[in-house]
Amino acid sequence: MQKAYEFSRKLKSKKSEKMRSNSENSLWVMFIPALLFISVFIIFPFIYGFRISLTNWDGFSQTMNFTGISQYIRLFSDPTTWLVTRNTLLYGVGSTVLQMALGLAYALLLVNSIKMRVITRTIIYLPVIISPLIMGYIWYFIFAYDNGALNDILLAFGLEKSNFLGHPYVNIFIIVMVNVYQFVGLSMIVFIAGIQSISRDFFEAAKIDGASRFQQLKNITIPLLVPAMTINVIINLIGGLKLFDVIISLTGGGPGDVSQSLSTFMYSLYFERQDAGYAATQGIFMVILIFTITVCSVLYLRRKEIEA
Amino acid sequence: MSSMKVQKCNLNVLALCICLLHLVPFYILITTSFKSSSNFSSMWKLPSSFQFDNFITAWNQASLGTALFNSAFITFFSAVLLIVCGSLAAYPLARKNTKLNKFMYFLFVGVMVIPPLSVLVPLYQMVVDAGLLNTRLIAVLNNTAAFLSMTIFLYTGFIRSTVPKELEEAARIDGAGTLTIFFRVVFPLLKPITATVLIICCVYIWNDFQFALFFLQDENVQTLPVAINSFFGANSTNLHLVAAASIVALLPMTILFLVLQRYFIEGLAQGAVK
Structure with a gap:
């Protein structure tokens, strides 16, 4: 049983x-x-x-001719590759630096309990949810040569009209600025969250020791914001290096190729110049470049986080 | 105490200046959109009379009604697929730490380093070969794939940290199958993170231009950004119309944002932290 x-x-x-x-x-x-x-x-x-990427395919023929690594040799000897890479880095690094500096400044202003706090936060954040392409067109109204809002101001002061978007470097700066304007709200929010998570005790103690506001910022706030900075670097760097929409709406990569990024260059190689094999090679190059830069900067900041 | 008040007042003035500066592009957009096509006065000047003709012309010429429908259709179905596939995949990854699951998690999250646009040439060719060019279906599938890594990442983190295992074990003892447990017990607990995923999808997929530009060239399937892009191409000398079309295209998301502001700001920040 x-x-x-x-x-x-x-x-x-x-x-x-x-x-x-x-x-x-x-x-x-x-x-x-x-x-x-x-x-x-x-x-x-x-x-x-x-x-x-190992062929010289044009994008529509039935056959692809295998050409080995010749597209890669072409990529490295093509001066446009370096122009475009430089632009991409300017977009990525420029956006990151400006957006973080401005985002931190806005965050420091808006953690104060002032009357304008909520409305300011909303207005700064609003562009984040708007299509970057349309944002580009809105700024086009300002920088356009004929009847553009900025040229109207120049004329009012008796200055000559300027073709901002046709000028190399100036147009790159404008594109960076529009990108910063659009996404600074995201950086700001990440910094506000970071600042609010810092214990009040640190500041109380610093006040008792007679530390000035600037000293508090330099010795308490900034070091403790390193994690928030890591997040911001990742978002802004990846966003800036992949920039596409704003460039299309403001300059279309032109004049010539002077404001082209890797993304828009690849697009133009494929759809406008029937150079699909080479466009695919640029695509591989883009993956490697973005991967390397992002991983290096994240590893660097993680080490900083541990130090702090 | 009064110096404190003065300081606060100064900060308010500073905040006001920042607001005004940030509103300049919107101001220009609005003044431009209400002026008639023959009015070449400065964009800074307010129009003498507000005309809605531009909006009607833009709505018809840019077929914004169709574009609005396409954007909503694509965003909705991508979001549904993302939530279902993403939460389903995240559950085993969060619960069982086997070698296979570790590898899958690494794979899912690892593909985030591949910028979606870098595979444009092969992907476009595949879409053409499959006969899916100019269909809403391909936009839905591709957007789902593009945001799946992030969705899985968010869901996995959430399940690991906040969903108690005890409930599932109790359900299992009662004889419920895995899928039943998932949809009846686990999924309802995922509401907060599902809301986040939904907001991120809505904003990014609604605004997607890169892929829509390649896959949706036909006017009947164009989404809002593509429609605005081709409308600008056709009307680059008549910016009043472009401004009116842009305002129509921006309104739905802007209204949604202003109503659900808190959720948008928190949700997007959470997604950015991926």
Whole structure:
């Protein structure tokens, strides 16, 4: 009797164990839809793109001629590659530096309990949710040569009209500025959250020790904001290095190629110059460049975080 | 005490100046949109009379009604797919720390380093070969793929940190299957993070231009940014019309933002922290 009871209990527990492990093992079924999406739309095209980069395909012929690494040799000897890489770095680094400086300044202003706090935060943040392409067009109204808002001011002061968007460097600066204007709200919010998480005790103690406001900022706020800075660097750098929409609406990459970024250059190679093989090569180059820069800067900031 | 008051007053004035500066582009946009096409007065000047003709012309010529529908359609279905596929995938990744799951998590999150635009050439070719060019379907699928990594990342973190295992174990003892447990017990607890995912999708997919530009060239399937882009191409000498079209295109998201401001600001910051 006793034996039979133990046996049946064993059997039961074994069964339930099996059932349990079965249902747990089958959990992997749940990530199949996601895996399909990632494989079809990202991983496979990435590999296929590498294959296209080894051809001189024009984008529409039925056949692709295998040309080995000749597109890569072309990439490194093409002066436009370096122009475009330099522009991309200017967009990425320029946006990051300006957006963080301005975002921190806004955050320091808006952590004070002033009447204008909520409305200012809303107005600064509003452009974040607007299409970057349309934001570019709105700024086009200001910088346009004919009847542009900025040229109206110049004329009112008796100065000559200027073609801001046609001037190299100036147009790059304008594109960076528009990007900063649009996304500074995001940096600001990350910094506000960072500042609000710093314990009041630090500031109280510093006040008792007679530290000035600037000393408090330099010795307490900034060092403790390093994690928030890491986040901001990642967002702004990736955003700036991938910049596309604003360039299309403000200059279209021109005049010539002077304001082209890697993204817009690749687009123009493929759709306007029928140079698909080379466009794919630029795509691979873009992945490597963005990956290297982002990883290096994140590793650097993480080390800083540990030091702080 | 009074010096404190003076200081606060100064800060308010400073904040006011910043607000005005940030509103300049919107001011220019609005003054331009209400002037008639033949009015070449400075954009700084307010129009003498407010005319709505530009809006009607822009709405018809740029087929903004169709574009509005396409944007809403694509955003809605991408968001549904993202929430379903993303939360489903995140659950096993958050619960079981097997070697396979660690690898999958690394893979899902790792593909975030590939900028979506870098695979443009092969992806476009695949879309053409599959006969899916100029269909809303391809925009939905591609947007889903593009934001899936981030969605999985957000869901996994949330399940790990806030959803208690005890509930699922209780349900399992009651004999519920894995999928039942997931949809009946786990998914309802994911509401806060689902709201975040939803906001991020709405903003980014609604505003997506890069992919829409390539995949949706036909007027019937164009989304708002693409429609505005081609409208600008056709009317670059008549900026009044472009301004009116831009305002129409901006309104839905702006209204949504002003109503649900707190959620937008928190949600997007959370997504940015990926």
